[in-house]
Amino acid sequence: MLQYILETSVYPREPEAMKELRQVTANHPWWNIMTTSADEGQFLNMLLKLINAKNTMEIGVYTGYSLLATALALPEDGKVMQFLIILAMDINRENYELGLPIIQKAGVAHKIDFREGPALPVLDQMLQDGKHNGSFDFIFVDADKDNYINYHKRLIDLVRIGGLIGYDNTLWNGAVVAPPDAPLRKYVRYYKDFVLELNKALAADPRIEICQLPVGDGITLCRRIS
């Protein structure tokens, strides 16, 4: 079914730059476990346009596919305070630089403020400054699953009321419904409980409305309501 969706509506309408970046990623050794899928990229691109997002954040860039999908969707006039419109964080700059020439060629690199390093200290600094509370329209989290709960504790104060946080991989390769003795890859098994814990915490959080979508590996959208 996914192949049908990809072939009928995703691949034919995928912007050339996103296609090109997907090719770069496909040659990277982490591709299989790391990359955001084409249907997710297209979904993010449309979602951002629908909510008229201007000020966004991404945690977990890798080679930049979801970042490019975001940058292509955002308007030119999104600068808020000292940030450009996408604050993008990753512990690895090398991978970001693999995709960067394509992002530059697409004419959207100026929308990105890339910070190399772990995201949590940057979030803590922003919260301490107090200037960015409630300022983000959209935040996409696609990084270390064992920190998602820690991200959520901070992001809830940084996203604006009515804004969205999207957590990626909340179906975790289907492992969220796998029996305890299921033969899972080591990587999948290691993070499974963290994803389950996150899903439970989001479902019980009264500060958000949530919607879990089977797009890509599962995205949970959280709309801040208080």
Ligand SMILES: C[S@@+](CC[C@H](N)C(=O)[O-])C[C@H]1O[C@@H](n2cnc3c(N)ncnc32)[C@H](O)[C@@H]1O
């Ligand atoms: C699944 S990949 C991101 C995929 C990307 N969104 C895309 O479109 O292809 C996860 C990324 O999170 C990064 N990462 C892991 N731990 C991190 C941390 N503590 N802070 C920021 N980034 C982190 C990894 O280096 C990796 O590039």
